[in-house]
Amino acid sequence: MKREDLNDMLWFLAVAEERSFTKAAAKLGTSQSTISHTIKKLEARMGLRLLTRTTRSVSPTEAGERLIRSLAPRITELESEIDELMEIRDKPSGTVRITLSDHALESVVWPKVRAVLKDYPDIRLELITDNGFRNIVEDRFDAGVRLGESIDKDMIAVRIGPDWRLVAVASPDYLASRPAPQTPQDLVSHDCINHRQSRSGGLYVWEFAKGKRELRVRVDGQLTFNTSYAMIDAAVSGYGIAYVPEDIAAREIASGHLVRVLDDWSPAFPGYYLYYPSRKQNSPAFKVVVEALRQT
Template structure:
């Protein structure tokens, strides 16, 4: 149908429903003469008379009867569909596509999946857990979790949890065999476990800070992994030194399985953010998900994800 076809057909159904041009025109918010012209245009376009009109009566022709019988139910279904869409405008529902790296998925999302489902049973979460950094919009995601340093332009960012700190760790056995590094430059003489971020061609550089200035060190060693938890496991086994978020290492440190190193060179950074495209209309499911995780983590929430 052309853009004006639906309006003409709706005018026709309204006239038939009222049996009167004046009352139908009042419902449509136009004059009776304008409505009469609209019906005339419809009849001219279809090449047939739909209504028999006199000054006192209005009746359907055979063609009008057939058109009305077929189109009125279809029009009612279309208007019901529109109304349903409008009524669900403020109700979180439908598919929500989320991209989240492994560490924040375990720290922030997994512990609250049950509570989120109970609060928003009509939202279907489609979660991709992966350490790559795709473009949120181009990859078709509604929401992503990113480190502050990786936030894309034109995105709304909401902080998850508190600041982060990465530290160097090694097993007591490794330190007994190879000694302690005293400054980051010493790492060049140590066996370090490297991490290759999925989707990135290079290896992750270890970040340190001195007098407020950040710098990186390119390390070398016997193992390269794409999953950072494996690096920690290998460090416990004495393969080499690892570099990861302090919170994720704390229990192993407390158990004496790992020893923190170079702590005075390891600084805090902002940590993880929920992000979604900046636009005039934000879907209710996106607002619900962002607000829920923000409440669940907050400034005192779990801050050990990296």
């Protein structure tokens, strides 16, 4: 492969990752016209169309997706090798990219890393919120954060947070208008605030457990969000029952703006874990972040 081809493919990866010529150009420090011309030349040399272009978006074709799957792991390996060379410096440096949910960011990750980062000014940390599951290798993340029950077997998993649970909550005004549910099945006659899962696009099926009995309930209502924070606000405003992480609803519960229902049916989930490929050579900067997050 010619060096020119490799450079052009790196530009192609940038466009595919950003889904935009404009954003990729800004990231690479060049003009939109230059990067567009470069990709066209690459496609001409390969005899393949790599990107589908519309007036509003850019997305990889099937051939483009195959090229991404082939290139991304190799680029990651090269970046890892370069990061290892940085060990000769006095302080860890470089970029660490982590994908995680908004709840994991607010409740665990940001509180732990914000103080540590001041001691390592050469570390750049990207925390990308996405409530769906991402392929961290293909999407060029260094790590991701998930609940312990969701970690793939070929990944290294480091526990970073305690167990937590979801709780069903509603405002006193809402509960004054109808009887509170006594069992999860009673939710079908209530207005419930749904949570749409970002990656699959489906609605989260509420999971309950009591002793050895487990129930999954599909709920319905006027509102659907893809973030628990908006669900809490809607519940406080009287739009129905929300099923949200207990810790982020604690303030509204303590103030009386929200009331728990079905509390004895709310199960605990294994806490958050940081996960990353077992074959990856981790940079000093990544090791600093792992140690900052590790549950003690």
